[in-house]
Amino acid sequence: MSEHSVIVDKLVKIYGGSVRALNGISFKVDRGSIYCLVGPNGAGKTTTFRILSTLILPTSGDAYIEGYHVVREASRVREIISYLPEEVGTYRNISGLEYLSIVSKIYFKGREAEEVLERGIKISGLSEKDLARPMKQYSKGMKRRIQVARALMILPKVAILDEPTAGLDPVQKAEIRRIIKSYSKSYRTTILLSTHEMGEAEDLCERVSIIDKGYIIAEGSVSDIIASQGARNLEEAFLKLVSR
Amino acid sequence: MLRPLIEKEVKDLLRDPRIWVPILISFLIFPALGYAQSSLILRESVEAFTRELSVEVQYIGQSPDLDAFSSILSNFFALSNIKIAPKGSFPEKADALLIINATSIRDLLSGGRVSAYLVYTLSTSTTMGEEVTQRVSRALTEASRTYLLSAMNLAALANSITAPSITSYIPYIEERKAIIGGIGPGDIAFLLLAALMIPIIVTIIIFLILQYSATSMAIENEEKTLEILFSMPIPRWSITMAKLTASAIIGGLSVLGFVTGFIIYQNMIMESVRGGTQAVNITISTPITGAPIPAEIQDLLRIHLGNYSVARIVDLIMPSLSSIAILAVYIIEVTILAGVLGIIIGGMSSDVRMAYTISGSLTPPIIIFAIAAFYLDPQRVPGWLLLTNPLTGTILYSRIAFSGLSPGPEIYLYLAVSGAVVAVLIYLSGRMLSLETLERARRGAWGIFKRRRIT
Ligand SMILES: Nc1ncnc2c1ncn2[C@@H]1O[C@H](COP(=O)(O)OP(=O)(O)OP(=O)(O)O)[C@@H](O)[C@H]1O
Ligand SMILES: [Mg+2]
Secondary structure (H helix, E strand, O other), rough: OOEEEEEEEEEEEEEEEEEEEEEEEEEEEEOOOOOEEEOOOOOOOOHHHHHHOOOOOEEEEEEEEEEEOOOOHHHHHHHHHEOOOOOOOOOOOHHHHHHHHHHHHOOOHHHHHHHHHHHHHHHHOOHHHHOOOOOOOHHHHHHHHHHHHHHHHHHOOEEEEEOOOOOOHHHHHHHHHHHHHHHHHHHEEEEEEEEEEHHHHHHHHOEEEEOOOOOOEEEEHHHHHHHOOOOHHHHHHHHHHHOO | OOHHHHHHHHHHHOHHHHHHHHHHHHHHHHHHHHHHHHHHHHHHHHHHHHHEEEEEEEEEEEOOHHHHHHHHHHHHHHHHOEEEEOOOOOOOOOOEEEEEEEEHHHHHHHHHOOOOOEOOOOOOOOOOOOHHHHHHHHHHHHHHHHHHHHHHHOHHHHHHOOOOOOOOOOEEEEEEEEEOOOOOOHHHHHHHHHHHHHHHHHHHHHHHHHHHHHHHHHHHOOOOHHHHHOOOOOHHHHHHHHHHHHHHHHHHHHHHHHHHHHHHHHHHHHHHHHHHHHHHOOOOOOOEEEOOOOHHHHHHHHHHOOOOOEHHHHHHOOOOOOHHHHHHHHHHHHHHHHHHHHHEEEEEOOOHHHHHHHHHHHHHHHHHHHHHHHOOOOOOHHHHHHOHHHHHHHHHHHHHHOOOOOOOOOOHHHHHHHHHHHHHHHHHHHHHHHHHHHHHHHHHHHHHHHHHOOO
């Protein structure tokens, strides 16, 4: 088995015969690392993640998760990933605790499911009282925490998180980032994450792909990219790259 | 794997206050109808027939029979709870003024009639008025007849003259080869309503489930939780099945509510009919007595009808066990059908409003189908047309079952075909459950819409 947990090879996605969302992107993700797709709106981040999560088919190209092909072995892939859609919501009338419990029972049985649930509760960081409330009463931050906990608690081989902090206030953003970081440290899970916030990328990501209009325009560690553009920080480097 | 998904659906469903509204409506609709019928309409008419009337009576002209006649009249007035009001009461203090031509009383004995004029207040706000004329004129008729009989010394023949013949009615149900014994007006109402009930319930359940499953699916789309489900290692059909279970639960709860409400309604109507009948001491329609039919009549009936049986009305309402089983299969099929349709609609809707719009636009065709199935004569329509799909099949079959008809063995074929229709729809909805297909379908639907708008 290679040291790469995710391999993306010349992926192309054309929506409805005309919209070219991905123009042949390729990248590899080291096992156990946090890898980020950074790009402006409409760059193709969500499209890439949806293909990797077996939700949509690529027009051409290949992608593998832990050696499994995302199209030909989709059901294998589903067993080892978890996906956090961007701007994800929740079920209204179910409590956070019930939701985590239901998901844990989808993946595991008996004792194992209970352990998963315990972990989910811990990751969410929500109080017992909050966990017992129906999720329609949750703030955006609480909903996101439940969804992040849902995605991570099952210990997937690869967690695919599409803009996990989008739409949250700075405090909640920092909290979600802290959760992801400490989880990554504890479990060494491969994490694929997208963002268009440079501060976040600098804070979280070990390696970064800068993606724009369906092309990867730079790839490497955050410091490599900053250095290659002769910029002071990632934001400056990003703006230089994107405006080219 | 299916269990946790069902748990999710059911918990999310049962705690949604919106779903209780239709279930509550199903429960309340019949008792409300019963209340309106029994306590407002029936009581009012009972009251109208029993309340004390006051009538001022005035004679014009002279007659030696006046005293005898007026004493008989006041007897009949008393029997009908009519009080004779003092002179000058009408219109302020009496309901009516009865003017009798006294000279015409004598005409009775020579083939003439008593002539009278009834002046009464007609109120536009109540149903009062009709009862006044009926009660007063009936009392006057009875009084005149009694006066005539006594004047001619025919009092002993009173019954023969007033009701000279009695006919016993024997209704015959051809499909059952049975005659009905022991029937009352309430029973007839029950029979009619029972056949009406199931189609109403079924139509309402179809709407409930269609809307519920469409919106629940649209919410999953809107909240992106559908994407999460699709990225999980669960078979597509289990997502459909979990949603269909939820649909079946709403269906079941509504049926339960309806049936309970209907039983309450039934009791209310029976009570008020009984109470009303006793109070007025009139029969609403000619009663068919359960009195035994004499042997020679029975022999004659056998010549005409062959080997007939005597049925009670309840037996006719109660469908046979196999009919109930077939009807149950139809109802399950239609429940699933509505759920599947909802899933398809909801899957194609990017938000709840769109799901409402689409499922709402399906309302008229479904109602037309239901009405058509309800009004068509079950014996004339080609069965294969209506019984091979669960929607009209359920409605038509409920009528068949509750009218005591029993269809031939081909019903099982129809049932299987309609089951296959549902199975195909479940399969198609399972195939549709992918993000890409749903989006393509959505674009397709919008494309049609756009093209139509341009031309
Ligand atoms: N279902 C779809 N049908 C047609 N075009 C689509 C669809 N989804 C995305 N696109 C287009 O594909 C391109 C890439 O979109 P994508 O959602 O992958 O971008 P993104 O990087 O996730 O952007 P954002 O930061 O706004 O989330 C955009 O031009 C978008 O309009
Ligand atoms: Mg996106």
